[in-house]
Structure formats: structure tokens, C-alpha cells
Amino acid sequence: MYARSPAGCLALGAGSDFAEYLHALGLLGESERRIAELRTLVLRTATDTGGGMLALLSPGIQTRLSTAIEAPAHADEETTAGLASVVTEVNAEVGSLPMVRLQLLLTPAVEATRRLLAGPVPEPLVPRLREVAVAACTLAGRLAFETRDDTASRALYMEAAQQARLLALPWQQASVHMSHALVTLYSTGLADARRLVQHAVWSARTGESTRVRARAHALQAELEARAGHKRQAQDALDLAWYDMQTEQVEDPAPASFSPGHLRGFEGVCELHIGDAHVAHDRFERSAQALAAPREQVQRAIVTTDQALARIRLGDPRAATDLLHDCVSAASSTGGRVPAIRLRQARRELRPWRGEDWVADLDDHLLDAFGT
Structure with missing residues (x-):
């Protein structure tokens, strides 16, 4: 009832009756977790039939936006704030809703x-x-990458990079390059990804966010480790920890990176150029820290890597216990990277393909992904 406007349209964004209702629940003592679950449930319902593209825009903002699109000179701060809130809310639901639904909600913005x-x-x-x-x-x-549209993904990243250059905020330029580097690693390859992450590091070093700088160095460490460059990877990790421990009162992106994320990068580096025991411990600590719904995709990636470490430590059956959890997480969100990592882990289980516990994992993968 609260999720619909008097005209019967879905309205879930800032300024809507639904947003006010959730605020009232908070004032009455309902937990943030329960409120978030309710909001995700309603969003899921709104997109069940492919509708709800404008659900995150309140009716008032929809009217203002229609006017502004027809006559951009009439745009105002409320219109811009409404569009910003859509992006923020869609980003907050990564890991809670399937990627294709999030893409649907983001397109109008x-x-x-x-x-x-x-x-x-x-x-x-x-x-x-x-x-x-x-x-x-x-x-x-x-989201275009996650839904396997690499051509659209590249075009969107180029558009984001162009706008970031015009904005002249280096930390935002670095963030665009890092996101692009990660998807490029899985769509084009390591060499192209390393070039993009180098651009990210250059931008981050002159930027205002130490968290973004730490993330850039951590990603650089992972790509160097994947390339087999042990010294360069360790140097980059050291810089990432230095950045994480640097106090900055007004970081413009304080939630963009955390020690839990960084431990995951440490684990990947150990997995490729170090000790599998150390990698396993790093992954375990990272997965425990990545508990928020927004971090479900990253947790699935880290846990899959933890399973790889178990395989290399000679305990493949214990690895499949972890992989079952990863299958569930990857299938519920439609995340492409967790699915790729799962396939890599499954290939390393080939020596045990005759075991019942590997067959059970294959059945789970077939049920979840159909392949």
C-alpha cells in the first residue's frame, strides 16, 4: 500500500510514502537489518514482472525530471539529488537482487x-x-559486464572515464579505472587489466581518498601476483596497508575499501605466488569480515578462492563444502565473476571427478546454472 502513489504507480525512492514509512519504522525501534530486508523484498516484487523502472524516483521527482529533460534549463538541485539517490540505492542492492533487475532499475538514471x-x-x-x-x-x-554484454560495458566505462576527466577529481577517475580493470581481467585478459590499473594508481596517488588509493594498490598487487611478479606484488600490498593505516578525517570515499577487502587481496596474492596455508587463513578472515548484504558477491569470490586453497592443500572434499555455499550465492545474484571463479575451482577438482561429493557439486552447479 505504501509503495504505491495515489495514482497507483510504484514509488520507492526518496520522498515517497514508502521511504517515509521505512523511516517511521526506524523511529519505532525496528532494526536496520529488518528494514533493509523489507525494502529489498518490495524491490524484488516490483521487478518480478519486469516493471518498476521508475520505482526509485518519487512521483514529484518524476515530474521534475520530465520537465527538465524537455527543457534542461529548468533542471534543479532536487532533480539531480533524485537521480543520485537512484544510483546510490541500486548500488546498495548489489548482492541482494539479481544483476538484471538492478540494470533495469538503473537504466532511467x-x-x-x-x-x-x-x-x-x-x-x-x-x-x-x-x-x-x-x-x-x-x-x-x-552491470552490463555481469549480464555478459562486454561491448556495452566498455562503452559505459569510457563514458564514465570521460565525465570523470571533465570533473577533474582524480580519486573518481581512479575508481572508474579500477572497476573497468576488474571486469577487463575476466573479459579481455591480464595485460589490458594491468594497463588500466596502472592508470588507476597514477590517478589515486594525486587524489583525495586514501581508501581509493589503498584499493588501487591492492588491485595492482593482485594483477602482479597473477603475472608471477612476486616482488612487485608485495611492494603494492605494503603500499595498500600503508594507505589503509593513514588517517584522513574527510575521505570522500570512506566506505569504498576496508581491511576485510584487503585481506582478500592478500589471500589472492598468496594463492598465486606464496603459501596456500597463509592464503587460506587470509580468505577465511576476509569472508568473516564481509558480512553485509552488499558484500555478498565479494564474499562468494573470496570463499571460492578459499576453496581453491583447500584443494591445493590436499583437502578437496572440504573445498566442495565451501563451493556449495558459493554456488548458492552466485546463482541468487547472477554475478559473473563468482561463476567464473567457480568454474576455475571445478577444473581443479578433475582428479577427483569420480567421487560422489564431486558429483553432488556438479548436480548443484547444473541445477543453479544449467551448465
Whole structure:
């Protein structure tokens, strides 16, 4: 009832009756976790039939946006804030909703920012609108990759990078390059990914966010480890920990990276160029720290790598116990990277393909992915 406007349209975004209802639940003592679960359930229901594309825009913002698209000079701060809230809310649901549904919810915001930036919007709005465009196109690039549209993904990342350059905020440029590097690793290959992450490191070093800088160095460490460059990987990890421990009162991206994420990168490096025992411990600690719904995809990736470490330690049956959990997480979100990592782990189980516990895993994979 609260999720619909008086006209019967779905309205879940800032300023809607539904948003006010959730706020009231919080004031009445309901936990943040339960409120988040309720919101995700309603979003899932809204997209069950392929509808709800404008559900994250309140009716008032929808009206303002329609006016602004027809006449960009009439755009205002509320319109921009409404578009920003859509991007933020879609990003918050990664790991809770399937990627294709998130793509559906994000598309209107991406197209709206394009059309507004193409028109003569009031000059004071341009920087904030560019920030929204960078965030929207970067997230859309990732979602396009997750849904296996690599051509669209590359175009969206290029668009995000262009807007970030015009914005002249190095930490945002670094964030775009890092996201692009990660998807490039799985779509094009290691060499192209290393070039992109080098651009990210250069941008991050002159940027305002130590967390983004730490993430750039951590990703650089992983790619160097995958290339077999042990010294370079360790140097990059040392820089990442130095960045993580550097105090910065007003980091513009304080939640973009955490020690739990960094331990996962340490584990990957150990897995490729170090000790499998150490890698397993790093992955276990990282998975325990990645407990939020938003981190479910990353947790599935880390846990799959932990299973790889168990295989290399001579305990493949224990590895399949972890992989069953990863299958469930990867299938519920539609994440492409967890699925790729699962296939890699399954290939390493080939020497035990005649065992019943491997057959059980194959059945689970078939049920979840159909392949």
C-alpha cells in the first residue's frame, strides 16, 4: 500500500510514502537489518514482472525530471539529488537482487543524466550532475559486464572515464579505472587489466581518498601476483596497508575499501605466488569480515578462492563444502565473476571427478546454472 502513489504507480525512492514509512519504522525501534530486508523484498516484487523502472524516483521527482529533460534549463538541485539517490540505492542492492533487475532499475538514471548533460542545464548544477553520471555509468558498466554484454560495458566505462576527466577529481577517475580493470581481467585478459590499473594508481596517488588509493594498490598487487611478479606484488600490498593505516578525517570515499577487502587481496596474492596455508587463513578472515548484504558477491569470490586453497592443500572434499555455499550465492545474484571463479575451482577438482561429493557439486552447479 505504501509503495504505491495515489495514482497507483510504484514509488520507492526518496520522498515517497514508502521511504517515509521505512523511516517511521526506524523511529519505532525496528532494526536496520529488518528494514533493509523489507525494502529489498518490495524491490524484488516490483521487478518480478519486469516493471518498476521508475520505482526509485518519487512521483514529484518524476515530474521534475520530465520537465527538465524537455527543457534542461529548468533542471534543479532536487532533480539531480533524485537521480543520485537512484544510483546510490541500486548500488546498495548489489548482492541482494539479481544483476538484471538492478540494470533495469538503473537504466532511467543513466539515460536521464546523458540527456541533461547534453542540454544547457544551469551551470551550478553541472559538477554534481557529472558526479552522478560518473557513478551511474560506472555501475552500469559493471552491470552490463555481469549480464555478459562486454561491448556495452566498455562503452559505459569510457563514458564514465570521460565525465570523470571533465570533473577533474582524480580519486573518481581512479575508481572508474579500477572497476573497468576488474571486469577487463575476466573479459579481455591480464595485460589490458594491468594497463588500466596502472592508470588507476597514477590517478589515486594525486587524489583525495586514501581508501581509493589503498584499493588501487591492492588491485595492482593482485594483477602482479597473477603475472608471477612476486616482488612487485608485495611492494603494492605494503603500499595498500600503508594507505589503509593513514588517517584522513574527510575521505570522500570512506566506505569504498576496508581491511576485510584487503585481506582478500592478500589471500589472492598468496594463492598465486606464496603459501596456500597463509592464503587460506587470509580468505577465511576476509569472508568473516564481509558480512553485509552488499558484500555478498565479494564474499562468494573470496570463499571460492578459499576453496581453491583447500584443494591445493590436499583437502578437496572440504573445498566442495565451501563451493556449495558459493554456488548458492552466485546463482541468487547472477554475478559473473563468482561463476567464473567457480568454474576455475571445478577444473581443479578433475582428479577427483569420480567421487560422489564431486558429483553432488556438479548436480548443484547444473541445477543453479544449467551448465
